[in-house]
Amino acid sequence: MALIEIKDLHASVADKPILKGINLTIKPGEVHAIMGPNGSGKSTLSNVLAGNEAYVKTAGQVLFDGKDIDDLAAHERACAGMFLAFQYPVEIAGISNMYFLKAAVNAVRKYQGKDQLDAMEFLDLIEEKKKVVQIRDDLLARAVNSGFSGGEKKRNEIFQMAMLEPKLGILDETDSGLDIDALRVVADGVNALRSPDRGFLVITHYQRLLDYIVPDFVHVLVDGQIVKSGGKELALSLEDEGYASWVEEKGA
Amino acid sequence: MKIEDEKSFDELTDKEYKYGFVTDIESESLPPGLNEDIVRQISKRKEEPEWLTDWRVKAYHHWTTLEEPTWAKVEFPPIDYQALSYYSAPKQKIDAPQSLDDVDPELLETYKKLGIPLGEQEVLAGVATVAVDAVFDSVSVATTFKKNLEEMGIIFGSFSDAVKEHPELVKKYLGTVVPYKDNYYATLNSAVFSDGSFCYIPPGVRCPMELSTYFRINAANTGQFERTLLVADEGAYVSYLEGCTAPQRDENQLHAAVVELVAHKDAQIKYSTVQNWYPGDKDGKGGIYNFVTKRGHCRGDNSKISWTQVETGSAITWKYPSCILKGDNSIGEFYSVAVTNNMQQADTGTKMIHVGKNTSSTIISKGISAGKAQNTYRGQVKVVETAENARNFSQCDSMLIGGKCGAHTFPYIDISNPSAQVEHEATTTKIGEDQIFYCNQRGLDTEEAVSMIVNGFCKEVFKELPMEFAVEAQKLLGISLEGSVG
Numbered sequence: 001m002a003l004i005e006i007k008d009l010h011a012s013v014a015d016k017p018i019l020k021g022i023n024l025t026i027k028p029g030e031v032h033a034i035m036g037p038n039g040s041g042k043s044t045l046s047n048v049l050a051g052n053e054a055y056v057k058t059a060g061q062v063l064f065d066g067k068d069i070d071d072l073a074a075h076e077r078a079c080a081g082m083f084l085a086f087q088y089p090v091e092i093a094g095i096s097n098m099y100f101l102k103a104a105v106n107a108v109r110k111y112q113g114k115d116q117l118d119a120m121e122f123l124d125l126i127e128e129k130k131k132v133v134q135i136r137d138d139l140l141a142r143a144v145n146s147g148f149s150g151g152e153k154k155r156n157e158i159f160q161m162a163m164l165e166p167k168l169g170i171l172d173e174t175d176s177g178l179d180i181d182a183l184r185v186v187a188d189g190v191n192a193l194r195s196p197d198r199g200f201l202v203i204t205h206y207q208r209l210l211d212y213i214v215p216d217f218v219h220v221l222v223d224g225q226i227v228k229s230g231g232k233e234l235a236l237s238l239e240d241e242g243y244a245s246w247v248e249e250k251g252a
Numbered sequence: 253m254k255i256e257d258e259k260s261f262d263e264l265t266d267k268e269y270k271y272g273f274v275t276d277i278e279s280e281s282l283p284p285g286l287n288e289d290i291v292r293q294i295s296k297r298k299e300e301p302e303w304l305t306d307w308r309v310k311a312y313h314h315w316t317t318l319e320e321p322t323w324a325k326v327e328f329p330p331i332d333y334q335a336l337s338y339y340s341a342p343k344q345k346i347d348a349p350q351s352l353d354d355v356d357p358e359l360l361e362t363y364k365k366l367g368i369p370l371g372e373q374e375v376l377a378g379v380a381t382v383a384v385d386a387v388f389d390s391v392s393v394a395t396t397f398k399k400n401l402e403e404m405g406i407i408f409g410s411f412s413d414a415v416k417e418h419p420e421l422v423k424k425y426l427g428t429v430v431p432y433k434d435n436y437y438a439t440l441n442s443a444v445f446s447d448g449s450f451c452y453i454p455p456g457v458r459c460p461m462e463l464s465t466y467f468r469i470n471a472a473n474t475g476q477f478e479r480t481l482l483v484a485d486e487g488a489y490v491s492y493l494e495g496c497t498a499p500q501r502d503e504n505q506l507h508a509a510v511v512e513l514v515a516h517k518d519a520q521i522k523y524s525t526v527q528n529w530y531p532g533d534k535d536g537k538g539g540i541y542n543f544v545t546k547r548g549h550c551r552g553d554n555s556k557i558s559w560t561q562v563e564t565g566s567a568i569t570w571k572y573p574s575c576i577l578k579g580d581n582s583i584g585e586f587y588s589v590a591v592t593n594n595m596q597q598a599d600t601g602t603k604m605i606h607v608g609k610n611t612s613s614t615i616i617s618k619g620i621s622a623g624k625a626q627n628t629y630r631g632q633v634k635v636v637e638t639a640e641n642a643r644n645f646s647q648c649d650s651m652l653i654g655g656k657c658g659a660h661t662f663p664y665i666d667i668s669n670p671s672a673q674v675e676h677e678a679t680t681t682k683i684g685e686d687q688i689f690y691c692n693q694r695g696l697d698t699e700e701a702v703s704m705i706v707n708g709f710c711k712e713v714f715k716e717l718p719m720e721f722a723v724e725a726q727k728l729l730g731i732s733l734e735g736s737v738g
Contacts, residue, residue: 095708
């Protein structure tokens with residue numbers, strides 16, 4: 001069964017149509033990359049899938065793990081195994097990262113009918129996941145994303161993903177604003193989380209990230225539609241040719 | 253895509269006030285209305301000495317010359333003081349109960365429902381940390397661990413008992429911090445106060461357990477006017493907790509209490525309140541008018557008084573727990589979280605009056621406003637001429653939830669000594685939809701998210717609360733704000 005099946009998805013932001021009929025299916029174990037120029041609807045896609053209410057789905061259907069996402073609130077989609085690594089992770093003053101993570105892990109476990117983790121079990125889980133995605137203890141102790149550098153915020157997103165063990169990881173321009181070292185750390189984390197029963201949707205503007213997270217499929221998004229799909233080599237040709245030809249073709 | 257959030261938020265807003273039940277108990281009330289005769293009757297019923305009767309009568313006559321203050325940023329229809337009953341007591345044996353066996357089982361059941369332990373079994377296991385004085389309507393119904401405390405010379409119990417058993421102490425301290433002429437509501441309280449708690453910690457004694465008063469208004473159309481007097485003698489220490497609830501009624505109920513604290517040389521008093529009076533329904537019907545005067549007097553050198561309050565209930569809160577820092581090197585602290593939701597109004601803050609040398613004060617105020625509520629911080633820092641090297645730090649943070657509520661800050665700073673250092677910081681934040689979505693995306697529903705963000709905002713104050721209270725306060729905050737984001 002497909003992990004997520006997106007059929008003719010249309011969506012608007014503030015009444016302005018952005019997505020104009022997206023079709024995409026991701027199976028477990030697959031990594032799909034979506035590339036596109038600014039304003040093509042990349043972030044809208046990730047926000048609509050995750051249930052951000054500022055983004056309104058106007059037509060089409062999305063099945064996540066066989067369920068229509070219209071029936072699931074944002075937190076339920078998260079609990080059901082959809083994880084969005086934010087382009088701009090949000091700061092929450094006064095709540096330690098650790099406390100936040102424990103609440104999140106237990107909320108997801110509760111939804112999935114699993115026992116709540118107590119403090120000791122939770123710390124064990126942290127230690128286990130630190131082997132997958134390295135994160136400094138002081139970042140865990142500090143308030144959620146408060147005063148984190150760009151790289152630290154993104155690393156924190158990937159660490160959260162490791163902790164929550166989603167079925168589908170959506171990375172919304174996770175590479176933006178990262179230097180090459182930070183990029184590699186993030187990519188290593190994602191690669192470590194790749195598994196036959198987990199899928200990824202990697203949204204990016206640049207081909208660069210795909211050198212480190214090698215996708216199975218690449219889709220080109222222009223003006224709210226996927227205009228071309230192919231294998232990882234498609235990303236390379238885009239790197240050479242840019243989006244110009246697609247944009248022109250669409251416009252013509 | 254549109255989840256039924258709107259609907260579920262409405263449902264949650266309608267969530268019932270957990271403590272809104274009424275206890276079916278026979279009570280003895282005086283007829284409604286206020287005049288000198290009523291004041292004398294209250295005093296007589298309580299078998300008070302003449303000096304106290306006279307004091308009440310003086311207060312009553314002074315009250316008739318006063319007008320209700322209107323400067324607070326709160327609005328309410330005029331109160332008909334003649335329609336209120338000024339005394340209500342659960343009917344039981346004429347004398348105050350000697351032991352828990354004498355207390356009406358209905359009353360014990362009420363406190364059990366409220367989660368207030370009035371039994372003393374815990375002490376046998378050696379785990380008791382709180383001694384409780386329970387005040388039902390106007391009368392103290394039970395005080396726990398009185399004997400244990402007596403062995404240390406600590407006097408803790410109802411105000412009425414103190415008047416009978418320790419008249420010299422009551423006479424020495426009553427009205428010395430909040431004089432009967434102080435303000436409209438305090439003057440009214442002085443005339444008609446019915447009971448409350450009295451506490452005296454002798455020199456050098458550190459009170460080994462938290463002392464607690466639990467106030468419950470039950471009777472309808474009754475004002476509650478209790479009076480708390482707490483004295484820490486030289487070198488003494490006490491931590492005192494106060495909790496309050498009331499049944500859910502359509503009419504507004506008046507609560508005009510007075511709390512006086514006296515800290516002698518080297519003494520410390522920590523006074524914590526979790527106020528959860530019935531706030532009224534979401535359209536603003538019913539709820540308690542909480543017009544309270546609380547003041548502490550750092551009378552001796554090196555004394556310290558610390559107020560911590562978590563105000564979540566009441567239709568209207570009008571309350572300014574203050575410190576007069578008279579002793580040299582004395583310290584005043586005020587930590588406050590005030591939450592208003594729906595139609596609630598709060599005008600609260602503190603006054604720090606620096607009189608002695610090297611006195612210092614800290615004010616941390618966190619106001620949270622949701623629904624159509626109005627939340628005002630009003631504070632005064634006054635440094636008089638004698639207060640050499642006074643220090644104050646004030647921080648007033650407001651958080652808005654939704655777009656229909658208001659937050660207001662009125663800091664008054666009045667400095668008459670050039671050596672003073674006074675700092676004031678203020679911030680206003682709004683819980684952002686982006687924060688909520690971020691939490692949602694990590695699996696937390698919106699209520700959990702709001703509760704978590706708000707608790708983070710209030711952390712500096714909650715850490716000042718004794719442990720049991722901090723947990724209760726956090727839960728309370730979650731309940732008070734349920735359904736506030738929509």
